[in-house]
Amino acid sequence: MSASIVVGTQWGDEGKGKIIDIIASRADVVVRSQGGNNAGHTVVSGGQTYKLHLIPSGILYKNTLCLIGAGVVMDPKDFVGEMDMLEGRGVSLDNLRIDPRAHITMPWHIELDGLSEKFRGNADIGTTKRGIGPAYMDKYERCGIRAYDLIHPEIFAEKARSTGMLKNKIITEVYGGKPVDIEAVIREYTEYGKRIAKYVDDVSVIVYNADKEGKTIMFEGAQATLLDIDFGTYPYVTSSHPLSAGVCVGTGIGPMMIRDIIGVAKAYTTRVGKGPFPTELENETGDMIRNKGGEFGTTTGRPRRTGWFDAVIVRHSVRVNGLSKLAINKLDTLSGIGDLKICTAYEKKDGTVIKDFPPVLEELADCKPVYEMFEGFNEDISRCKAFEELPKSCQRYIERLEELCGCKIAMIGNGPDRTQIIER
Ligand code: IMP
Numbered sequence: 001m002s003a004s005i006v007v008g009t010q011w012g013d014e015g016k017g018k019i020i021d022i023i024a025s026r027a028d029v030v031v032r033s034q035g036g037n038n039a040g041h042t043v044v045s046g047g048q049t050y051k052l053h054l055i056p057s058g059i060l061y062k063n064t065l066c067l068i069g070a071g072v073v074m075d076p077k078d079f080v081g082e083m084d085m086l087e088g089r090g091v092s093l094d095n096l097r098i099d100p101r102a103h104i105t106m107p108w109h110i111e112l113d114g115l116s117e118k119f120r121g122n123a124d125i126g127t128t129k130r131g132i133g134p135a136y137m138d139k140y141e142r143c144g145i146r147a148y149d150l151i152h153p154e155i156f157a158e159k160a161r162s163t164g165m166l167k168n169k170i171i172t173e174v175y176g177g178k179p180v181d182i183e184a185v186i187r188e189y190t191e192y193g194k195r196i197a198k199y200v201d202d203v204s205v206i207v208y209n210a211d212k213e214g215k216t217i218m219f220e221g222a223q224a225t226l227l228d229i230d231f232g233t234y235p236y237v238t239s240s241h242p243l244s245a246g247v248c249v250g251t252g253i254g255p256m257m258i259r260d261i262i263g264v265a266k267a268y269t270t271r272v273g274k275g276p277f278p279t280e281l282e283n284e285t286g287d288m289i290r291n292k293g294g295e296f297g298t299t300t301g302r303p304r305r306t307g308w309f310d311a312v313i314v315r316h317s318v319r320v321n322g323l324s325k326l327a328i329n330k331l332d333t334l335s336g337i338g339d340l341k342i343c344t345a346y347e348k349k350d351g352t353v354i355k356d357f358p359p360v361l362e363e364l365a366d367c368k369p370v371y372e373m374f375e376g377f378n379e380d381i382s383r384c385k386a387f388e389e390l391p392k393s394c395q396r397y398i399e400r401l402e403e404l405c406g407c408k409i410a411m412i413g414n415g416p417d418r419t420q421i422i423e424r
Contacts, residue, residue, distance in 0.1 A: 003217040004260035005244045008224025009317035011271035014264040015329035017041035020220045021057050028215035029065045030058030033250030034240040036073040038128040039222035040298025055082050067203045070101035071250020073135040076192035099203035100148035108167035108180050109134035115175040125236055126273030128299050136239035151197040153190050160186050204252025211257050219247040225317040236275025244321040263323040265314050267331040270304040272297050278369045279307035279343045293333035310343040311404035316357035318407045329413035332382050339376045343369035382415040387424050
């Protein structure tokens with residue numbers, strides 16, 4: 001039993017890629033279990049930067065088995081593009097496997113994602129427009145196309161024709177959009193099916209057997225807790241379960257396999273897309289954090305909204321994920337930005353102070369952050385190797401985060417490189 005899960009504790013982009021990469025270097029098996037190419041992991045390895053959206057970052061290690069579980073929605077066009085990019089740079093894909101149950105994102109999903117966002121006007125969600133929501137809608141409506149179908153041309157053509165016709169009706173008659181050329185899609189996607197066919201295998205069985213053999217398994221989370229369809233800031237969420245529990249249904253394993261659940265947070269908060277953000281800084285400090293921290297989306301390039309660390313949010317994450325450890329990233333970004341604030345609780349309009357993250361947006365809208373002030377630091381901390389080497393004010397900041405979140409901070413990121421991590 002040595003499986004661990006890495007999850008995002010805020011709204012995504014917490015630097016999970018780096019933590020995942022560190023843990024993947026010690027893992028025999030790396031598994032992705034939900035989401036799709038809405039995710040973006042940047043991994044720096046051997047002086048080279050790899051931007052991955054679907055293929056698990058463990059692929060950069062020669063002997064690591066990289067699995068895509070049943071809960072993932074897979075865009076084959078992007079997937080094949082990623083395969084080409086990796087093979088072109090000499091990375092072997094021999095250890096890649098895709099569960100036949102994983103759903104396929106089709107061109108009409110992408111089209112419908114854009115059209116429904118446009119239809120919502122000012123109330124849009126700010127999706128990545130990768131067709132994620134519509135692909136999951138089909139999955140739950142039980143009319144989706146799965147990896148198994150894609151690699152069987154006759155089954156694929158039949159399913160693509162029937163579902164494609166229905167989707168074209170919605171695209172043209174509901175939204176007034178342009179229909180997708182179904183026959184062209186069938187031709188193009190059948191070729192993708194041929195490319196991925198040899199990688200399709202039952203991931204649930206592979207993970208189960210790997211665990212029985214005593215292998216080290218890591219589940220790499222995509223998106224994050226506050227983007228969870230149930231426990232996030234609905235409706236400004238993604239359409240899957242980025243929570244630790246999502247790993248079990250998204251892979252086909254039981255919860256008793258898991259030993260460690262590591263939550264990743266930034267030393268501050270960011271979010272892309274729309275929706276409430278209690279500690280948002282729409283001022284110079286927010287701009288400074290954005291620029292210093294390079295806070296621009298990996299998938300869409302959008303500038304991220306920035307704000308103070310919100311302990312109410314991370315406490316919520318500790319609870320709903322059952323976190324055993326926290327990793328706090330990008331502490332170095334806070335150097336030189338002046339005094340720091342941590343949100344410890346929310347105050348409602350009637351003056352009541354609450355410590356638990358409200359379950360619905362209407363209640364969240366009624367909340368103002370309650371802050372604790374901290375002395376900032378100006379030192380360059382990027383070369384620190386041990387907690388004790390950090391400036392005293394920095395240590396106090398981390399210790400207070402630990403206390404407020406109710407979870408051990410086991411790792412602190414102090415720079416973009418894989419080696420810039422302080423383990424406690
Ligand atoms: P979707 O997942 O494309 O449907 O987008 C829904 C919401 O989740 C939007 O606010 C996106 O910006 C956000 N989102 C989706 N994936 C990620 C991610 O990997 N990091 C951060 N935000 C994400």
